[in-house]
Amino acid sequence: MAGTAVTGKRVPIDSTDIGRNTVGAETAAVAPTKRQDTDVKVAVRAVAKRFDTRSGTVTALDELTLDIPRGQFFMIVGPSGCGKTTLLRILAGLEDPTTGEVEVGTATEGRPENSMIFQGDSIFPWMTVWDNASYGLRMRGVPSGKIREVVGHYLDKTGLTAFRDSYPHQLSGGMRQRVSIARAFANDPDVLLMDEPFSALDEQNKTLLQSELLRIWDETRKTVVFITHSVDEAVTLGDRIMVMTSRPGNAKAFVEVPFERPRDVLELRHRPEYGDIVYDIWQQLRDEVERSQQAQAAAPARRGRFGLRRGGR
Amino acid sequence: MVTSEMPAEVGTKGRAQRPKRRSGGRGRDSALAVLTPVVLLLVWELLVRVDAVDARFFPAPSAIFEQMLTMMSSGELWDHTVASLRRLFIGFWLGLVPALLLGVVMGLSRSLRAAISPLVSGTYPIPKSALLPLILLIFGLGEMSKIVMVAIGVFYPVVLNTMAGVLQIQPMYYDVAKNFGARRWQVFRTVALPGAMPSIMTGVELGAGLGLILIAIAEMVGANSGLGFMIWNAWELYSVETMYVGLLVIALIGYGLALLLGQVARIVTPWQAQR
Ligand SMILES: Nc1ncnc2c1ncn2[C@@H]1O[C@H](COP(=O)(O)OP(=O)(O)O)[C@@H](O)[C@H]1O
Numbered sequence: 281m282a283g284t285a286v287t288g289k290r291v292p293i294d295s296t297d298i299g300r301n302t303v304g305a306e307t308a309a310v311a312p313t314k315r316q317d318t319d320v321k322v323a324v325r326a327v328a329k330r331f332d333t334r335s336g337t338v339t340a341l342d343e344l345t346l347d348i349p350r351g352q353f354f355m356i357v358g359p360s361g362c363g364k365t366t367l368l369r370i371l372a373g374l375e376d377p378t379t380g381e382v383e384v385g386t387a388t389e390g391r392p393e394n395s396m397i398f399q400g401d402s403i404f405p406w407m408t409v410w411d412n413a414s415y416g417l418r419m420r421g422v423p424s425g426k427i428r429e430v431v432g433h434y435l436d437k438t439g440l441t442a443f444r445d446s447y448p449h450q451l452s453g454g455m456r457q458r459v460s461i462a463r464a465f466a467n468d469p470d471v472l473l474m475d476e477p478f479s480a481l482d483e484q485n486k487t488l489l490q491s492e493l494l495r496i497w498d499e500t501r502k503t504v505v506f507i508t509h510s511v512d513e514a515v516t517l518g519d520r521i522m523v524m525t526s527r528p529g530n531a532k533a534f535v536e537v538p539f540e541r542p543r544d545v546l547e548l549r550h551r552p553e554y555g556d557i558v559y560d561i562w563q564q565l566r567d568e569v570e571r572s573q574q575a576q577a578a579a580p581a582r583r584g585r586f587g588l589r590r591g592g593r
Numbered sequence: 594m595v596t597s598e599m600p601a602e603v604g605t606k607g608r609a610q611r612p613k614r615r616s617g618g619r620g621r622d623s624a625l626a627v628l629t630p631v632v633l634l635l636v637w638e639l640l641v642r643v644d645a646v647d648a649r650f651f652p653a654p655s656a657i658f659e660q661m662l663t664m665m666s667s668g669e670l671w672d673h674t675v676a677s678l679r680r681l682f683i684g685f686w687l688g689l690v691p692a693l694l695l696g697v698v699m700g701l702s703r704s705l706r707a708a709i710s711p712l713v714s715g716t717y718p719i720p721k722s723a724l725l726p727l728i729l730l731i732f733g734l735g736e737m738s739k740i741v742m743v744a745i746g747v748f749y750p751v752v753l754n755t756m757a758g759v760l761q762i763q764p765m766y767y768d769v770a771k772n773f774g775a776r777r778w779q780v781f782r783t784v785a786l787p788g789a790m791p792s793i794m795t796g797v798e799l800g801a802g803l804g805l806i807l808i809a810i811a812e813m814v815g816a817n818s819g820l821g822f823m824i825w826n827a828w829e830l831y832s833v834e835t836m837y838v839g840l841l842v843i844a845l846i847g848y849g850l851a852l853l854l855g856q857v858a859r860i861v862t863p864w865q866a867q868r
């Protein structure tokens with residue numbers, strides 16, 4: 281399998297290929313894998329992504345390699361513009377890698393491979409809370425009795441039952457994000473992809489939704505790939521954290537988070553290890569953030585010369 | 594599980610409060626809307642009575658209403674109104690359906706847009722009334738030419754607004770649809786159509802207004818029934834009151850159409866904050 285140089289492809293994982301522990305990082309800040317996960321759910325092999333823009337080619341990802349075991353809550357932190365969203369979109373199948381390949385373990389019978397919680401407001405403004413949350417199931421033609429049961433369950437879990445007939449514009453930002461979470465969980469995918477789902481929320485709402493998310497996740501323990509720019513969030517939620525380099529994005533370090541499950545979001549922050557891990561990751565990130573700032577400082581000159589502006593995400 | 598913090602979060606958005614405050618203002622607005630024309634009519638009547646304006650051009654409102662009652666009891670007014678409404682109705686659908694389909698398809702497909710867009714925007718600036726002789730030539734003096742004129746009036750605003758509506762939908766919503774497994778038809782039904790609906794309704798309102806203008810013009814030239822014909826005929830017979838009756842009925846139809854379409858808009862875009 282390792283020899284197959286298929287590029288720009290997503291292929292199902294070959295079952296003989298399980299268990300390879302790829303670490304494309306310079307350092308691992310905390311002790312290596314404590315759990316013996318042998319079942320790889322998502323494998324990223326030398327994935328590179330380049331965008332051709334009018335002002336030249338942007339390399340968003342540079343030969344990134346990583347394995348995510350089944351059931352892991354995998355976190356990605358990195359400076360903005362380092363290719364986090366791009367990676368997630370490739371995992372979701374919304375974008376193809378320029379070179380390299382992504383392998384995703386075959387989905388359980390009757391289940392979608394992945395569902396994504398998009399960065400920003402992504403619930404449909406023209407659908408009620410109920411229609412938004414049931415979207416995936418309705419598109420797949422799931423029987424209505426089953427839809428009622430599943431969607432009812434997740435609206436209950438997210439505290440949205442009373443708002444099932446409301447439209448998004450009638451909800452607060454925190455509640456809209458809950459709808460987005462309910463929509464993804466109700467779809468019951470094998471892998472959940474989340475792109476900075478809480479970054480637009482205030483601190484209280486964020487903490488609240490983090491613990492809700494963990495509670496809902498504890499029921500199913502799905503594989504999660506979760507992007508954040510908050511180191512605290514990464515340590516609070518994740519089993520393992522990938523720290524990314526600034527653009528072109530690659531893995532700088534993998535950090536194991538030793539905390540047990542289920543977790544108490546608030547209690548966790550009291551522990552001495554918590555501060556240690558956060559500090560560790562900040563050390564890793566600091567250089568990268570500085571480097572990406574330097575790159576940005578250099579950018580206006582180039583923009584001025586061509587009179588172009590690139591619309592970043 | 595999170596019910597305790599719900600009320601606080603909802604309270605900030607005030608779900609029930611806003612519409613209530615608005616409807617109070619709306620009541621006063623509609624009182625004003627009735628008052629202004631009534632006052633204007635009274636002034637007009639007064640000016641005619643004291644001979645301050647020429648009654649040959651501006652007959653007293655009372656004379657116009659009298660003429661209207663006569664025409665209503667003879668059934669004449671009713672016949673003309675029904676003839677115009679019938680053409681308006683058929684022409685409306687004849688223009689709307691292809692415009693909707695074409696607009697959505699042009700919004701979704703870049704290559705179709707490139708192919709059809711020059712045709713549509715190239716013919717759009719032609720005053721539709723200037724097409725009347727050609728339409729009469731092609732479709733004759735029968736019902737069809739009038740219906741086609743209305744259809745043309747409805748078609749352009751709807752096709753352009755539908756396309757623009759589809760184009761302004763955030764690409765993210767298509768990604769969501771794709772990620773959640775929507776097939777082509779489902780993307781059309783759950784993203785493109787509802788996403789463009791507010792813009793479509795704007796187009797429909799514009800189109801209906803244009804259709805009304807065009808039916809009046811078309812009936813003046815090529816018909817022997819309808820409100821347009823009635824007004825033109827009144828000019829030839831020098832029955833100024835009848836002309837005003839025709840104008841009044843057309844204005845009422847226009848007003849009724851706007852009300853009706855506003856109601857339809859509320860039904861087909863229930864997610865829009867009440868206007
Ligand atoms: N469709 C695109 N076209 C051109 N450049 C893109 C596109 N998508 C992303 N990029 C560029 O790729 C880089 C990584 O983007 P992204 O993955 O959104 O970063 P992040 O999510 O880490 O902030 C950015 O420099 C961005 O401008």
Ligand SMILES: [Mg+2]
Binds near residue numbers: 364365366399475593
């Ligand atoms: Mg991003």
